[in-house]
Amino acid sequence: MRSPVLVESLPVPVTDRALRAYLGAVPLVDDVAVHQRVASLATRSIKRESKRAALELAIRMTDLTTLEGQDTPGKVRQLASKAIRPDPSDPSIPHVGALCVYPAMVHHAAPVLAGTGVHLAAVATYFPSGQATGESRVADVREAITAGADEIDMVIDRGAFLAGDYMKVFEDIVATKEACGGAHLKVILETGELGTYDNVRKASMLAMAAGADFIKTSTGKVAPAATREVTLVMFEAIRDFHDLTGRMVGMKPAGGIRVAKDAIRYLVLLHETLGTGWMTPDYFRFGASSLLNDLLMQIRWLDTGRYQSADYFSKD
Amino acid sequence: MDESLSPATVSHGPLDWSYAESKESSSIVTIPAEQGLYIGGEFVPARSEATYPSVNPATEGHLGAVAEGGAEDADLAVRAARSAYETTWRDMPGKERGKYLYRIARLLQERSREFAVLETMDGGKPIKESRDFDLPTSAAHFFYYAGWADKLGYAFPGVDPRPLGVAGQVVPWNFPMLMLSWKVAPALATGNTVVLKPSTTTPLTALEFARLTREAGLPDGVFNVLTGHGDAGAALVAHPDVNKVAFTGSTEVGRIIQRAIAGTDKKATLELGGKAAHIIMDDAPIDQAVEGIVNGIFFNQGHVCCAGSRLLVQESIAEVVVERLKRRLDTLRVGDPLDKNTDLGAINSADQLDKIKELVGAGTAEGAEIYQPACRLPEKGWWFPPTLFTEVSQSHRIAQEEIFGPVLSIMTFRTPDEAIEKANNTPYGLSAGVWTSKGSRILWMADRLKAGVVWSNTYNQFDPTSPFGGYKESGFGREGGRHGLLPYMQGVGL
Numbered sequence: 001m002r003s004p005v006l007v008e009s010l011p012v013p014v015t016d017r018a019l020r021a022y023l024g025a026v027p028l029v030d031d032v033a034v035h036q037r038v039a040s041l042a043t044r045s046i047k048r049e050s051k052r053a054a055l056e057l058a059i060r061m062t063d064l065t066t067l068e069g070q071d072t073p074g075k076v077r078q079l080a081s082k083a084i085r086p087d088p089s090d091p092s093i094p095h096v097g098a099l100c101v102y103p104a105m106v107h108h109a110a111p112v113l114a115g116t117g118v119h120l121a122a123v124a125t126y127f128p129s130g131q132a133t134g135e136s137r138v139a140d141v142r143e144a145i146t147a148g149a150d151e152i153d154m155v156i157d158r159g160a161f162l163a164g165d166y167m168k169v170f171e172d173i174v175a176t177k178e179a180c181g182g183a184h185l186k187v188i189l190e191t192g193e194l195g196t197y198d199n200v201r202k203a204s205m206l207a208m209a210a211g212a213d214f215i216k217t218s219t220g221k222v223a224p225a226a227t228r229e230v231t232l233v234m235f236e237a238i239r240d241f242h243d244l245t246g247r248m249v250g251m252k253p254a255g256g257i258r259v260a261k262d263a264i265r266y267l268v269l270l271h272e273t274l275g276t277g278w279m280t281p282d283y284f285r286f287g288a289s290s291l292l293n294d295l296l297m298q299i300r301w302l303d304t305g306r307y308q309s310a311d312y313f314s315k316d
Numbered sequence: 317m318d319e320s321l322s323p324a325t326v327s328h329g330p331l332d333w334s335y336a337e338s339k340e341s342s343s344i345v346t347i348p349a350e351q352g353l354y355i356g357g358e359f360v361p362a363r364s365e366a367t368y369p370s371v372n373p374a375t376e377g378h379l380g381a382v383a384e385g386g387a388e389d390a391d392l393a394v395r396a397a398r399s400a401y402e403t404t405w406r407d408m409p410g411k412e413r414g415k416y417l418y419r420i421a422r423l424l425q426e427r428s429r430e431f432a433v434l435e436t437m438d439g440g441k442p443i444k445e446s447r448d449f450d451l452p453t454s455a456a457h458f459f460y461y462a463g464w465a466d467k468l469g470y471a472f473p474g475v476d477p478r479p480l481g482v483a484g485q486v487v488p489w490n491f492p493m494l495m496l497s498w499k500v501a502p503a504l505a506t507g508n509t510v511v512l513k514p515s516t517t518t519p520l521t522a523l524e525f526a527r528l529t530r531e532a533g534l535p536d537g538v539f540n541v542l543t544g545h546g547d548a549g550a551a552l553v554a555h556p557d558v559n560k561v562a563f564t565g566s567t568e569v570g571r572i573i574q575r576a577i578a579g580t581d582k583k584a585t586l587e588l589g590g591k592a593a594h595i596i597m598d599d600a601p602i603d604q605a606v607e608g609i610v611n612g613i614f615f616n617q618g619h620v621c622c623a624g625s626r627l628l629v630q631e632s633i634a635e636v637v638v639e640r641l642k643r644r645l646d647t648l649r650v651g652d653p654l655d656k657n658t659d660l661g662a663i664n665s666a667d668q669l670d671k672i673k674e675l676v677g678a679g680t681a682e683g684a685e686i687y688q689p690a691c692r693l694p695e696k697g698w699w700f701p702p703t704l705f706t707e708v709s710q711s712h713r714i715a716q717e718e719i720f721g722p723v724l725s726i727m728t729f730r731t732p733d734e735a736i737e738k739a740n741n742t743p744y745g746l747s748a749g750v751w752t753s754k755g756s757r758i759l760w761m762a763d764r765l766k767a768g769v770v771w772s773n774t775y776n777q778f779d780p781t782s783p784f785g786g787y788k789e790s791g792f793g794r795e796g797g798r799h800g801l802l803p804y805m806q807g808v809g810l
Binding site: 027028029030032033034036037043044045046047050236272 | 335338444599604607647
């Protein structure tokens with residue numbers, strides 16, 4: 001198996017010993033201080049003009065998501081239209097970052113999104129549990145890509161991570177990355193199942209070393225999903241990885257982000273931790289569904305001074 | 317990212333997002349053009365009729381005039397306090413005294429925004445601190461001591477604790493309202509009456525608090541405010557009818573007070589300077605430690621007696637810590653204290669700014685290496701950028717003297733023993749901080765650090781239930797908690 005040479009200290013092929021040494025050097029995290037830092041940044045105050053720009057940016061950063069057992073081709077096509085023109089009454093509103101669906105739904109969305117600039121992301125590798133053999137996981141990815149996905153959201157094998165089998169997690173990611181070809185790989189850590197911020201930071205460093213283009217908090221199927229605290233811990237890992245390798249990795253909090261105010265707080269955290277270089281859809285995405293309508297509603301409010309009824313925004 | 321991977325049509329570049337100015341409105345406060353001393357429930361001019369302006373350190377603008385009290389005024393204030401002590405307050409049942417304190421606490425909460433703005437205008441601290449820390453903590457102190465007022469017998473079982481009489485309290489300019497609360501709440505709860513001398517440069521919240529006590533119906537003379545300069549404070553402390561002196565401020569003035577009350581039966585608590593060691597072990601959670609360091613030294617522009625002004629970093633991680641610290645410094649926002657996004661406000665006075673500049677000059681002259689982020693300081697007012705010194709030796713002035721500004725001196729150590737030795741190698745002993753992931757090491761270090769407060773994996777945390785005070789030249793006596801009642805009481809065994 002081909003390992004990417006991203007981290008100098010990791011030999012090719014990677015050995016268990018080298019991987020453990022690499023992860024052993026990951027700084028520990030103090031929970032209380034993380035919560036304090038996040039709380040202190042929640043009081044940042046954003047004025048009108050900046051807020052308008054931030055809301056638009058948040059739309060461009062949204063991975064509009066539907067991941068339900070009841071997803072149908074019709075539902076997916078409707079959501080794809082929404083992704084392209086979130087607010088039909090206002091052509092100045094940009095399209096979202098991507099549409100995120102199950103692999104089986106990809107071929108329904110692909111024709112709708114073709115040529116629009118909206119990316120098509122598929123959750124693969126036996127989302128959400130990841131409990132499948134390596135072969136099946138990779139096959140899942142290949143199918144999604146063949147059907148037209150250009151971004152893959154994979155899940156790590158949390159069981160293997162918690163059991164200390166870091167090699168297994170590493171090799172899974174490498175194999176997935178390979179199967180992705182040119183497609184963008186987002187690695188879901190499912191932080192709600194990792195238990196500690198120390199584990200989150202370690203898993204982040206592991207995923208990035210294995211070739212993740214993005215690291216992502218959650219599937220949205222496990223509580224807690226994204227929190228600003230866990231996002232800060234992952235930002236710090238991204239910063240470390242950038243210091244170590246010069247490579248910029250993106251971040252995607254997903255699940256539980258429903259209102260614009262919350263989204264802006266994430267952007268403040270991003271701005272103060274990683275800086276302006278990361279404030280683009282290339283390096284930051286929100287995994288969300290209902291967030292989009294609140295962003296639209298807040299923009300309408302900024303533009304008109306009035307809150308519109310929720311009925312004026314399409315529910316897809 | 318690979319060229320082939322970049323999104324096809326997203327044409328916008330990264331958002332260069334700076335926070336727009338977001339100012340807290342100052343229209344919420346009304347500052348009288350001229351304010352007298354608050355004596356016996358009335359605002360009265362100083363006997364000399366002299367006044368002086370209180371100045372906004374962020375603009376150098378005047379915030380109205382206040383009375384310049386002197387020895388005669390101190391005498392009048394003490395008489396008013398004595399009279400209130402003997403006629404109403406001493407003999408009032410604790411339960412009744414407690415009601416007044418609860419009322420004061422609730423009013424402080426209700427008027428919290430107004431007090432926060434006033435505190436920021438008069439003192440220069442960022443509104444986010446006065447709003448989120450100073451005022452909530454002040455109210456918390458009144459609530460806490462209100463609860464003790466009718467339970468003093470339980471605080472000291474077997475003793476019949478009694479008040480002392482008139483307390484003369486002198487508070488500093490760095491936390492005007494909070495220091496007032498630390499002192500006034502336990503004094504009143506225990507049945508003493510108070511003459512408070514606020515700092516020369518920050519008298520406004522104390523005067524507003526006087527109006528608040530009126531609103532709360534506090535009997536006349538129980539709380540009095542003597543504004544003015546050092547001579548007013550000196551007269552108050554030396555007044556023969558003052559039974560208790562409580563002072564927070566510099567060690568230099570603390571010594572003068574000690575001399576002044578020597579040979580009298582006055583009780584005293586002194587909370588003086590500090591040069592706290594903030595110790596970062598090699599197993600510390602580094603990014604959170606960096607936040608802790610920033611909070612430790614740049615909170616309130618470093619105008620904090622317990623500021624973590626001496627950073628002791630284990631040599632093996634010093635490079636990483638300093639690098640991250642510098643990066644973090646670059647994101648600090650210095651400017652208008654009323655802007656809700658400001659992290660560092662104005663230096664409290666021209667005098668203090670001179671003192672900071674003098675010591676920073678000495679640091680550079682002694683060979684330490686200075687780092688200041690590029691930040692534009694406002695033209696008017698008194699400002700100093702966040703500053704780091706590396707290559708600092710234990711013998712440098714910046715490692716020994718209290719700077720009381722946003723200046724951090726960074727030194728290294730090799731072993732835990734050396735960290736303890738360096739940390740304790742100071743005449744001060746107010747506070748210390750330790751960052752490590754090893755629980756046993758925290759306890760080991762806390763046992764050996766000669767400091768009144770040791771924070772572990774955090775810094776600058778305060779709570780009314782927790783006693784605070786110093787060792788050595790950082791003073792004596794404790795404020796806060798059950799311990800904070802003691803200095804205001806007498807009785808068998810107290």
